[in-house]
Amino acid sequence: LSRNYGHQNALWAGMTAASVDADIVVTIDADLQDDPNSIIEMVGAYHAGYDVVYGVRNDRESDTFFKRASANLFYKLMNKLGVNIIPNHADFRLIDRRVLKQLLQFPERNLFLRGMLPLVGFSSTKVFYKRRARQAGKSKYPLHKMLLLAWDGITSFSEVPIRSIIVFGFLLVFLSAFYVLYGLIRWATGHTETGWTSLMVSIWLLGGIQLIVIGIVGEYIGKIFKEVKRRPRFIIQDDLYTKPKPPRIKNSDSSSNV
Structure with missing residues (x-):
């Protein structure tokens, strides 16, 4: 080369x-x-x-x-x-x-x-x-x-790395919902700091939504990724409409010729 x-x-x-x-x-x-x-x-x-x-x-x-x-x-x-x-x-x-x-x-x-x-x-x-x-x-x-x-x-x-982004995004959204519940309990018991709950919930929720959106975009990119590779949709091993390939005959001298 x-x-x-x-x-x-x-x-x-x-x-x-x-x-x-x-x-x-x-x-x-x-x-x-x-x-x-x-x-x-x-x-x-x-x-x-x-x-x-x-x-x-x-x-x-x-x-x-x-x-x-x-x-x-x-x-x-x-x-x-x-x-x-x-x-x-x-x-x-x-x-x-x-x-x-x-x-x-x-x-x-x-x-x-x-x-x-x-x-x-x-x-x-x-x-x-x-x-x-x-x-x-x-x-x-x-x-x-x-x-x-x-x-x-x-x-x-x-495409698993792309799709894992969506999973991580939904996990963050779930955690934000958990923080909402946790914040309400803390508020009801009078153990909250002003602005802490809204700040944490917004960070987790917006982060999760962003990752979900990125993951959805990634799904479309994954489809583009497959298209540009132009891999064949199928490969024919034996065509029944053509003359069958003759069977291989083992040559007794093949080992000495390798």
Whole structure:
């Protein structure tokens, strides 16, 4: 590439170039911490009929405590936000040509391939492997880049952060109603300071109303957000009106050719 366009864009460029001639494409990080020998098992799963094969780490022993804890927290958070990603899977995967063709039709520019590929669908499976420790060099993916990638994943696939504003707004309105009741009780018992109740109620009430209004505006922005991505409404896996695809025949020599 003419310059550093970022990790996800580099992967996209490689897959775009390979899609011209390849029947299957395997992506793997250049540091080879992901086990290249697992590609043989991936090809075997492809011949068994799977269109996407995810390389999944069987443990995170090679990571530091902070990275291991933050990764587990990230996967749990994405699951809570309704984003479908494969835990402990990075960018080591095998993709069938027809899946890749559909994936490359996604026009969005903020790429998060770990979330985009499950959106495409098709049959998939996992191959588990042990991730090796880095033998040489330093990681080109420091903490701030990982955080930016995580943020792209959250904001590109979930509207929960926007909708949570409305929930918080209604919570503040509820609290203001509670303060009204509390203020009336204090007034009835003669334990009030002049102006305190009206000041607190107005702050909570107006703050809650403002957040609700912002949340409603956010709902419309969320719909604009979906429209500008121009993601396909559906993807056809098998067209019953065309000649069916011939079954894959496993080549006994496929492992030696990988």
